[in-house]
Amino acid sequence: MSPSTPAPAIDLRERSVFATWTIDTIRYRDLDPNGHVNNGAINMFFEDGRVHFRDVRMTALGDAILTGFAVARFTATYLAPLRYPGTVDIGTVVTRIGRSSFALGQGIFSGERCIATAEVVSVYFDPATGASVPLPDALRTVLEAAQPRGE
Numbered sequence: 173m174s175p176s177t178p179a180p181a182i183d184l185r186e187r188s189v190f191a192t193w194t195i196d197t198i199r200y201r202d203l204d205p206n207g208h209v210n211n212g213a214i215n216m217f218f219e220d221g222r223v224h225f226r227d228v229r230m231t232a233l234g235d236a237i238l239t240g241f242a243v244a245r246f247t248a249t250y251l252a253p254l255r256y257p258g259t260v261d262i263g264t265v266v267t268r269i270g271r272s273s274f275a276l277g278q279g280i281f282s283g284e285r286c287i288a289t290a291e292v293v294s295v296y297f298d299p300a301t302g303a304s305v306p307l308p309d310a311l312r313t314v315l316e317a318a319q320p321r322g323e
Contacts, residue, residue, distance in 0.1 A: 182267050182320055184277045184289035185251070190263025191318040194224035198258045209254035218248065218278050218290045221262035225276065229314050237311055244273065245293040254280075254287045266318040272296050272304040274315050 202213035268275040
């Protein structure tokens with residue numbers, strides 16, 4: 173998909189779109205005064221999903237490629253309350269690949285119920301200059317392999 177090609181709509185509330193999955197445990201300390209898992213804890217679940225995605229999909233690329241990322245935008249939508257105790261499934265998929273950035277879509281599920289979704293845009297940059305640079309071909313290949321099936 174070229175950077176100028178609009179991506180097809182991806183429904184992050186559907187389990188079937190995700191390329192990578194991990195599981196996290198809901199902790200008692202994650203609760204707000206109403207007994208719901210708070211948004212900060214949910215955002216940490218998203219981060220755990222991204223770290224797992226990196227570890228599973230990108231580690232073989234080496235440190236030179238993995239050290240040049242910065243989150244440019246994080247947007248979360250909270251759909252349903254989450255309660256303790258339990259676990260959550262965190263799905264991650266590549267939703268867009270640009271010249272020097274890419275977007276990950278994520279979903280947090282409790283059983284079959286989607287609790288929250290997120291979109292995270294990361295920019296690839298030269299650590300020496302801080303300027304954005306084009307995604308390396310090896311990274312682009314890894315990202316393309318993690319797009320939704322049928323892409």
